[in-house]
Amino acid sequence: MIKDHSDIPALDKRIPGVPAIEPIxxxxxxxxxxxxxxxxxxxxxxxxxxxxxxxxxxxxxxxxxxxxxxxxxxxxxxxxxxxxxxxxxxxxxxxxxxxxxxxxxxxxxxxxxxxxxxxxxxxxxxxxxxxxxxxxxxxxxxxxxxxxxxxxxxxxxxxxxxxxxxxxxxxxxxxxxxxxxxxxxxxxxxxxxxxxxxxxxxRRSEGGACPCCGAPPSGALVLTGDREGLRYLQCSLCETRWHKVRATCSVCDETGHIDYWSFENTTAPIQAETCGDCKSYVKLFRLDRDPELEILADDLATVVLDAALEDQGFIRAALNPFSFPA
Ligand SMILES: [Zn+2]
Ligand SMILES: [Zn+2]
Structure with a gap:
């Protein structure tokens, strides 16, 4: 089992009070x-x-x-x-x-x-x-x-x-x-x-690219534990995670036409977040609902969701280096 074995370092709690959200x-x-x-x-x-x-x-x-x-x-x-x-x-x-x-x-x-x-x-x-x-x-x-x-x-x-x-x-x-x-x-x-x-x-991301290397994200994580509910995008190249406020488009920063899609109910551990403004989407991997999820592996296992979104005219804003776009 891989539970309680996170690759995300524990939050530094040496400073009392509400911890600031780490940008990276x-x-x-x-x-x-x-x-x-x-x-x-x-x-x-x-x-x-x-x-x-x-x-x-x-x-x-x-x-x-x-x-x-x-x-x-x-x-x-x-x-x-x-x-x-x-x-x-x-x-x-x-x-x-x-x-x-x-x-x-x-x-x-x-x-x-x-x-x-x-x-x-x-x-x-x-x-x-x-x-x-x-x-x-x-x-x-x-x-x-x-x-x-x-x-x-x-x-x-x-x-x-x-x-x-x-x-x-x-x-x-x-x-x-x-x-x-x-x-x-x-x-x-x-x-x-x-x-x-x-x-x-x-460092801060510009236009949805990794702030440390400039590569596209592979998807987004919603964290659990001390960082419950915070959303981070994960880099496809250097594996860095950078913070992005929830329900904000990771590509164009708009918030007006964000929707969530899945084949299951509204509590699905993997959802797609679409932006009606720029027509892009990223998948959200909700570790708060299933801590076993791993972006690259679970993204590859849910390609049917991508096919359904592309049918709706949305463009994938993420890169999985196990499955490059043809
Ligand atoms: Zn990177
Ligand atoms: Zn957008």
């Missing part, structure tokens, strides 16, 4: 990876169970999905292994520090040169291919290994396209590994820099 919460990265891998494995298990209960005609799809969840669990476990065995040094985090400016200014976008010179993520990518890629079909493995053997400039070009939103320029299978390598680099860098830089704890 940095995760306990090792716990985050452990929870995510466990949740993916649990959802894979549930899919296998459902497949066994269903009519034979519906079995193949559930089995394929279960296989993918299981593979992703292995990929996240491999990210955790990199974190534990070859942690990032402060010197390796320097290129990311150089991209951060004032508290109210968005971070710079990564350049091709920065990605080419940052060896850490390239090594992480190769390690993930060697570890998690070993369970994939031979043909896919060969393609990934060929990519891992490419010159840093070629690898950087692919990463740059991916980080700039050019998802269709990158092979879908390679994209998942590239992002996982980039993410284990960025997440450690931001956590290291935050330990020595108070300003990083007070």
């Amino acid at each position: 919460i940095f995760p306990k990265l090792e716990v985050l990876y452990t929870r995510r891998a466990a949740r993916l494995e649990e959802l894979a298990f549930q899919l296998v169970k459902e497949a066994a209960q269903n009519e034979p005609s519906s079995v193949p799809e559930d089995e394929v999905n279960a296989g993918y969840f299981s593979f992703l669990s292995g990929l996240v476990a491999a990210q955790r292994y990199i974190l534990l065995t070859t942690p990032l040094s402060l010197a390796d985090a320097e290129p990311i520090r150089a991209m951060l400016h004032g508290q109210n200014t968005s971070p710079d976008s990564p350049t091709l040169a920065m990605l080419e010179e940052s060896v850490y993520w390239q090594k992480a990518f190769a390690a993930l291919v060697a570890e998690a890629g070993a369970h994939l079909p031979a043909e896919t493995q060969d393609a990934l290994q060929a990519l891992a053997a490419e010159k840093p400039s070629a690898l950087a070009a692919q990463a740059h396209a991916l980080l700039s939103g050019g998802y269709d320029e990158i092979d879908a299978g390679a994209a998942v590994f590239l992002w996982a390598g980039l993410s284990v680099f960025w997440a450690q860098a931001i956590a290291l820099l935050a330990a020595g830089d108070d300003a990083l704890h007070h």
Whole structure:
């Protein structure tokens, strides 16, 4: 069981009175990876169970999905292994520090040169291919290994396209590994820099992007415990969470036409929050209703909700690096 095992650090209660809302919460990265891998494995298990209960005609799809969840669990476990065995040094985090400016200014976008010179993520990518890629079909493995053997400039070009939103320029299978390598680099860098830089704890999001790295969110959490009911968006790249007032559009900041959708009742643990002003939506993962939820895993398990919202003309404002838009 993963209950009482949150990757969100406990609230600092040394200052008496009502605690101020923290603009940013940095995760306990090792716990985050452990929870995510466990949740993916649990959802894979549930899919296998459902497949066994269903009519034979519906079995193949559930089995394929279960296989993918299981593979992703292995990929996240491999990210955790990199974190534990070859942690990032402060010197390796320097290129990311150089991209951060004032508290109210968005971070710079990564350049091709920065990605080419940052060896850490390239090594992480190769390690993930060697570890998690070993369970994939031979043909896919060969393609990934060929990519891992490419010159840093070629690898950087692919990463740059991916980080700039050019998802269709990158092979879908390679994209998942590239992002996982980039993410284990960025997440450690931001956590290291935050330990020595108070300003990083007070950055504000502009236009719905992560205030620490500029990447899109994967979704939103409604927290429980000491932070009951507070809403934070979670970064798809560096895993940082930033505060956003409830019932405020995370993209355009409007509050006038916000609606909530789910297939269940109004107390569903996963809901979509739509904005009638800009037509965007994000999913809310309500840890106050189900503390076992994990954004990336549970987002992937609820793609039917996305399909229904897209049918209604809403545009997804979140990115799940396990399932890039086609
Ligand atoms: Zn970020
Ligand atoms: Zn909006």
